[in-house]
Amino acid sequence: MSSRFGHVNLIARDWRALVAFYRDVFGCEPVGTERDLSGPLLEQGSGIEGAALRGIHLRLPGGRENGPTLEIFTYRLNDALAPGMPNRTGFGHIAFIVDDVPAKRAEVLRAGGSDHGAMVTTQTGARKITWQYLRDPEGNLIELQSWSD
Numbered sequence: 133m134s135s136r137f138g139h140v141n142l143i144a145r146d147w148r149a150l151v152a153f154y155r156d157v158f159g160c161e162p163v164g165t166e167r168d169l170s171g172p173l174l175e176q177g178s179g180i181e182g183a184a185l186r187g188i189h190l191r192l193p194g195g196r197e198n199g200p201t202l203e204i205f206t207y208r209l210n211d212a213l214a215p216g217m218p219n220r221t222g223f224g225h226i227a228f229i230v231d232d233v234p235a236k237r238a239e240v241l242r243a244g245g246s247d248h249g250a251m252v253t254t255q256t257g258a259r260k261i262t263w264q265y266l267r268d269p270e271g272n273l274i275e276l277q278s279w280s281d
Contacts, residue, residue, distance in 0.1 A: 133235060138227035138277055139189060139201040143220055147187040147206040154202060160190035163201055170208075177263060178218045179249035184208040185219075203227075218249075218265060218273060225265065225273035233262045233278045240276075244269035 144150040154160040170184035187205030195201070207219035218224055230236040233251060241247070251264035262278045 133231050135228050135230050135236070137200045138229040138275070139199065139203045140226060141203045141205065141218075141224040141275070143210060143218075143222060143224045144187075144204055144206050145210060145221060147204045150204050151188060151190065154190055154204070159193045160202060163189045163191045163199075167205070173252045173254050176250045177252040177254075178265065180207075180217070180219055182209070183219070225275050227275035227277055229277050229279065231278065233264055233276045236276050237264060237266060240266050240268075240274065245274070248273065 142150065151160075151162070155162070166186065166188050168186050174183045174185070175181055185205045185207045187203065189201040189203050191197075191199070191201055209219065210221050211217055211219050228236070237247075237251070246267045247264070248267050249265040251262065253260055253262045258281070260280045262280075264276050266274050266276065268274055
């Protein structure tokens with residue numbers, strides 16, 4: 133089963149200011165549209181009651197047209213004190229695009245990882261994404277994603 137790098141997530145106090153910094157200092161380019169996400173599927177997938185976030189993806193310098201990206205979001209309620217939570221200020225998780233989220237989840241669990249949040253499928257434009265947060269053996273967050281047309 134193949135895997136490829138998807139994106140790095142950074143939770144910011146002010147996502148617009150941080151996007152400007154990465155754009156101006158490192159030449160990162162906005163990709164796609166601004167995200168404004170909330171609702172039951174985001175709550176289930178993130179494991180955060182009342183989750184709501186805004187932000188955008190930035191193409192990393194030297195990256196191909198379709199990635200990898202730096203995802204910069206601000207949650208409506210950031211939690212600066214919760215280590216390893218999806219809404220903690222700072223780097224939040226590393227994401228991998230996989231062929232099959234349930235199969236890769238099983239591999240993560242067999243290797244000593246654990247679940248965080250539920251597996252969900254959401255619509256993003258014309259595409260669907262199945263995703264889930266898990267933790268590596270040291271508790272760092274990993275997001276598994278599988279996209280379909």
